[in-house]
Amino acid sequence: MASLDDLKKRIASVKSTQKITKAMKMVAAAKLKRAQDSAEKGRPYSEKMNNIILNLSEGISDIESAPKLLSGTGKDQIHLCVVMTSDRGLCGGFNSNIIKKAKSYFSKLSSEGKELKIITVGSKGNDQLKRVFGDKIIENISFKNSKNANFFDAEKVSKIIIEKFQKEEFDICTIFFNQFKNVITQIPQAQQIIPLKTETDEKEKSEDNYEFEPDEDEILTNLLPKNISTQIFKAMLENSASEQGARMSAMDNATRNAGEMVDKLTIEYNRSRQAAITKELIEIISGAESL
Amino acid sequence: MGEEFKLEVVNPEKSFLSKEDVTEVVVPAFEGEMGILKDHISIISFLKPGIITVYSKSVEEKYFVEDGIIEFKNNNLSILTSSIFNIKDIEKSKIDEMLRLAEEETNKESISDQVKFLIDQKIEVLKSIN
Numbered sequence: 001m002a003s004l005d006d007l008k009k010r011i012a013s014v015k016s017t018q019k020i021t022k023a024m025k026m027v028a029a030a031k032l033k034r035a036q037d038s039a040e041k042g043r044p045y046s047e048k049m050n051n052i053i054l055n056l057s058e059g060i061s062d063i064e065s066a067p068k069l070l071s072g073t074g075k076d077q078i079h080l081c082v083v084m085t086s087d088r089g090l091c092g093g094f095n096s097n098i099i100k101k102a103k104s105y106f107s108k109l110s111s112e113g114k115e116l117k118i119i120t121v122g123s124k125g126n127d128q129l130k131r132v133f134g135d136k137i138i139e140n141i142s143f144k145n146s147k148n149a150n151f152f153d154a155e156k157v158s159k160i161i162i163e164k165f166q167k168e169e170f171d172i173c174t175i176f177f178n179q180f181k182n183v184i185t186q187i188p189q190a191q192q193i194i195p196l197k198t199e200t201d202e203k204e205k206s207e208d209n210y211e212f213e214p215d216e217d218e219i220l221t222n223l224l225p226k227n228i229s230t231q232i233f234k235a236m237l238e239n240s241a242s243e244q245g246a247r248m249s250a251m252d253n254a255t256r257n258a259g260e261m262v263d264k265l266t267i268e269y270n271r272s273r274q275a276a277i278t279k280e281l282i283e284i285i286s287g288a289e290s291l
Numbered sequence: 292m293g294e295e296f297k298l299e300v301v302n303p304e305k306s307f308l309s310k311e312d313v314t315e316v317v318v319p320a321f322e323g324e325m326g327i328l329k330d331h332i333s334i335i336s337f338l339k340p341g342i343i344t345v346y347s348k349s350v351e352e353k354y355f356v357e358d359g360i361i362e363f364k365n366n367n368l369s370i371l372t373s374s375i376f377n378i379k380d381i382e383k384s385k386i387d388e389m390l391r392l393a394e395e396e397t398n399k400e401s402i403s404d405q406v407k408f409l410i411d412q413k414i415e416v417l418k419s420i421n
Binding site: 048049051055226233 | 299301302303304305306320321322325332333334335336337360362364369371373
């Protein structure tokens with residue numbers, strides 16, 4: 001059994017860890033509120049954008065002449081995967097969930113004989129992927145310096161992606177991120193952004209005929225790159241809300257575990273102190289008896 | 292009454308402006324300025340740098356936009372833009388800064404004609420505000 005002094009030191013150290021995790025939880029909770037707010041505020045934009053594109057793509061009669069960003073290159077040989085993770089750790093399973101999802105997708109791709117290219121956004125994902133897929137990573141983007149997810153950063157990412165698409169470096173682009181459901185649940189998502197998958201909601205299908213100015217093709221060519229930025233921005237917002245949520249619950253757990261540990265150690269400490277006292281008493285008594 | 296329609300301006304971060312009682316909106320559409328009144332036909336168009344003017348009952352507001360898409364449908368006008376400022380709130384130093392950046396950009400050799408055209412537009416508009 002550890003000595004009294006050792007126990008005392010351990011209790012003190014666990015307590016100070018608990019203080020840290022508690023503080024981190026508080027910070028995450030405050031940040032979560034803000035991240036959630038901005039995720040919600042960002043939704044109308046991406047929804048509207050989606051709607052417009054949906055309406056537009058319905059109007060396109062000739063799929064051959066449609067912009068490549070919408071219709072794809074016609075092949076699906078080279079896959080580009082954009083894995084979006086956080087720049088900081090200590091957020092529970094947040095990063096590993098995305099990585100797990102991405103890795104299973106990667107192995108599916110390689111079993112089908114497809115070529116794989118990876119762009120990582122956020123340093124944690126890069127750290128975890130570079131051991132196994134290091135040779136596949138073509139770019140690593142990190143926004144350590146920007147405090148909140150902002151549209152400017154999203155545009156930077158999408159510019160890189162579009163540039164690579166125009167150079168025909170890949171055929172299909174998928175982004176990986178965590179969708180924020182609530183504080184304890186974040187769902188890792190894989191979303192294909194190039195070519196764009198339009199979910200046709202039959203009931204929402206509008207009968208309206210739009211007037212376009214200039215024509216559909218030109219609008220689409222202008223709109224599609226914007227849509228990619230929007231989708232990436234949406235993913236970034238969801239991700240940052242998820243990150244804070246995951247961190248909050250991870251830190252909550254850690255605080256609770258630390259509390260349990262302190263209780264256990266305290267009992268052990270008290271027991272051994274009592275044992276020492278009893279031992280001393282026995283010694284005194286037996287010493288007095290022998291006189 | 293009867294002349295009003297709904298306007299919503301959103302940027303990626305939030306819903307920038309939402310009004311129920313606008314009577315006319317003039318937007319700098321790609322192929323020229325376009326005024327939209329109630330019961331306009333459904334239209335989708337995109338914007339070039341310019342000034343959006345919103346007329347409602349009593350007030351008239353002006354906003355500077357750099358780009359965007361507009362959609363008008365069922366008397367709902369949605370404007371999606373990544374950068375929009377109310378001209379009243381915008382500071383002079385900011386305009387100067389944007390003007391300077393735009394002028395730098397337009398002097399680059401590498402840009403395409405279309406990009407150059409858009410930037411020149413922007414410069415013109417910024418100068419007119421200034």
